[in-house]
Amino acid sequence: TGWWGGVEPAAKDPILGVTEAFLADPSPNKVNVGVGAYRDDDGKPVVLECVREAERRISGNLTMEYLPMGGSIRMIEETLKLAYGENSELIKDKRIAAVQALSGTGACRLFADFQKRFLPDSQIYIPVPTWSNHHNIWRDAHVPQRTFHYYHPESKGLDFAGLMDDVKNAPNGSFFLLHACAHNPTGVDPSEEQWREISYQFKVKNHFAFFDMAYQGFASGDPERDAKAIRIFLEDGHLIGCAQSYAKNMGLYGQRVGCLSVLCEDEMQAVAVKSQLQQIARPMYSNPPVHGALIVSIILNDPDLKNLWLREVKGMADRIIGMRTALRENLESLGSSLSWEHITNQIGMFCYSGLTAEQVDRLTNEFHIYMTRNGRISMAGVTTGNVSYLANAIHEVTK
Ligand code: PMP
Secondary structure (H helix, E strand, O other): OOOOOOOOOOOOOOOHHHHHHHHHOOOOOOEEOOOOOOEOOOOOEOOOHHHHHHHHHHHOOOOOOOOOOOOOHHHHHHHHHHHHOOOOHHHHOOOEEEEEEOHHHHHHHHHHHHHHHHOOOOOEEEEEOOOHHHHHHHHHOOOOEEEEEOEEOOOOEEOHHHHHHHHHHOOOOOEEEEEOOOOOOOOOOOOHHHHHHHHHHHHHHOOEEEEEEOOOOOOOOOHHHHOHHHHHHHHOOOOOEEEEEOOOOOOOHHHOOEEEEEEOOOHHHHHHHHHHHHHHHOOOOOOOOOHHHHHHHHHHHOHHHHHHHHHHHHHHHHHHHHHHHHHHHHHHHOOOOOOOHHHHHOOOOEEEOOOOHHHHHHHHHHHOEEOOOOOEEEHHHOOOOOHHHHHHHHHHHHO
């Protein structure tokens, strides 16, 4: 049996496993609405024009040097503006401890490790449902997990009463993981008014809000509007944490560029916290990758390129919104007796369709349509060319 005889194969990742199965299917009709990666209307992956231009500017000026341990200072500065506001006093006062992270996943993991190291008895409250990797991240950081109500299956919307009860009933000073916008997998976000009530109750309970913002710009088409929940918490004086990712909104998936920030009481505390975040990163990967960070800082430091980026983000969000309407209309015109209103009510990259695991299995086995068994449809994979095929298949398995 040797050294590794006791090693059993790991369980397949529920999201990445879907892509593997899709790639192995020879059918010409196959559709991948599993992974949350944007596709254009021809179903092709997209490299944004602003990114291509940044690449052109880099090409004569290549550097392969290490970044500082905390990552690119210029990238972090611009990234904080997106979350905390262009003219944020908190940035000017240097109250935010921020490090470049290995995209959103790495930012969450760094925070979870930091939480464990400095508050070893703390727990994390995670919404039901959530992105499946959140569970893995806090598990591997040895932070015990609790859950809070979020999605209401009957209304296919927010379980606001359940959420507020759980916030009130959690011990004072609990940690909560909140999706800043475009909740994955449900596409259901609190309204502005509800965010205000959540923030108020967090204040009463002295809870800590950790915002995972993986889709800034994908909810409304405008990154500024999508930061609203965070801004409400900041107005109320919360000391938040935030994970940011450029995977989706700049299409930099494989570059692994993101940022973890922790808002502190003052500059001195921020310096201490940043140094400790770097110390957690040092034995894991030493310092973050340089290329994606350079792309981001070139784009965000140039007003023209930044405007181009904003237009391109809006373009991606609008295409998805258009596909929501098309999918719903197709299902309705097929005479489906079910309500498909939630397809257009939900926002961001995903539609939490309400399809059961058995119905998803039929979609895959009979129609070569691939998605996670929780019924999540990545709207980014829906196109003018496949929407009627998809609607027809969904109608067949839900009759
Ligand atoms: N958080 C959420 C809610 C996500 O959906 C994702 C991407 N699927 C991430 C974080 C992290 O993605 P990445 O590490 O590619 O930035």
